[in-house]
Amino acid sequence: MMEFNTTVPRDALAVDAAVAAVAEFLREAGVAEQDQFQAGVCLAEALNNVVEHGSAEASRAPMALVCRLEPDWIRFEIADPAGGPYTLPDPDAVDGLSEGGRGWLIIRGWMQQVELRQESVGTRLLLGMRRSDK
Amino acid sequence: MALIYSSQGDVLFVELPTRLVMGVAPEVRNEIKDLITQRSARIVLDLREVEFVDSSGLSVLISTLNSAKAVGGDVVLLGPRAPVRSLIELTRLHHVFQIFDAPDAAAAALG
Numbered sequence: 476m477m478e479f480n481t482t483v484p485r486d487a488l489a490v491d492a493a494v495a496a497v498a499e500f501l502r503e504a505g506v507a508e509q510d511q512f513q514a515g516v517c518l519a520e521a522l523n524n525v526v527e528h529g530s531a532e533a534s535r536a537p538m539a540l541v542c543r544l545e546p547d548w549i550r551f552e553i554a555d556p557a558g559g560p561y562t563l564p565d566p567d568a569v570d571g572l573s574e575g576g577r578g579w580l581i582i583r584g585w586m587q588q589v590e591l592r593q594e595s596v597g598t599r600l601l602l603g604m605r606r607s608d609k
Numbered sequence: 610m611a612l613i614y615s616s617q618g619d620v621l622f623v624e625l626p627t628r629l630v631m632g633v634a635p636e637v638r639n640e641i642k643d644l645i646t647q648r649s650a651r652i653v654l655d656l657r658e659v660e661f662v663d664s665s666g667l668s669v670l671i672s673t674l675n676s677a678k679a680v681g682g683d684v685v686l687l688g689p690r691a692p693v694r695s696l697i698e699l700t701r702l703h704h705v706f707q708i709f710d711a712p713d714a715a716a717a718a719l720g
Contacts, residue, residue, distance in 0.1 A: 487630070487631040487665075498661075508692065509691070578664045580699070
C-alpha cells in the first residue's frame, strides 16, 4: 500500500493544487489514466463541498487529506475539523439544465464507498473506488 | 483569464482551459457571457485541451447554454477527451449537448 498525506486550506485554488498533487501521486504509481481522472474528480467534489458549505468561523481550519493506494482500491479520507452534522445530499435531485448539484451525483456514480462519520470534533469522509485496471 | 476564441462566420469557437475547475469557473463563465453579449450566441465550446473538469466546470457549460438560448442562440461541444466525455455522460449532459469531434461539423450544427 502507498499513501499520500497533505493538508488542504479552504479555498478553491488550494483544492485544485491538492487534487493535482494526488493525480501526480497516482500517475507515478502507475494508476490507469481513467482511474486517475475519476478519483481526482471525486476528490475535487468532496473538497469543494467543504469549501463551499463550510462555516465562516471555521474558515481557517485546513482539511486533512489522506490518499491510500491499495492493490485493488483508491481510497480517500478527508478529515474536516470544522465539519458540522449533515447528511449526504440526494444525487438524483438535479435536473438537466440546473447549474449546480452534480457533485454528489459524480461521487455516487464513481465511488463504491461513500461514508460520512461524525467525529468527536468535526467529520471524516471516506471515499473508495475500485481500480478498473486490477 | 483571457479566453482564446475565434469566429467561423457567425459561430464563435471558445477554447476552454486545461483545468476547468471551481477556482476558475466564475471568471470563465463571466467571460463567455460577455462574448455572447458582444459577439455571438452561437457557441462551440472547444474542450480539446481540457484535461480536468469538475462539477463547477460542468456548470460553465450549462450556464453558457442557458445564456445563449435566452437570446436565441445555441451551444455545442467540441472534442472532449475520453475521461472528460465519461464525466459528461455520467452527469447525463450528453442528453443536453450535441458533441462533435470535428470543428466543421460543430459549426455546421449551429448553421
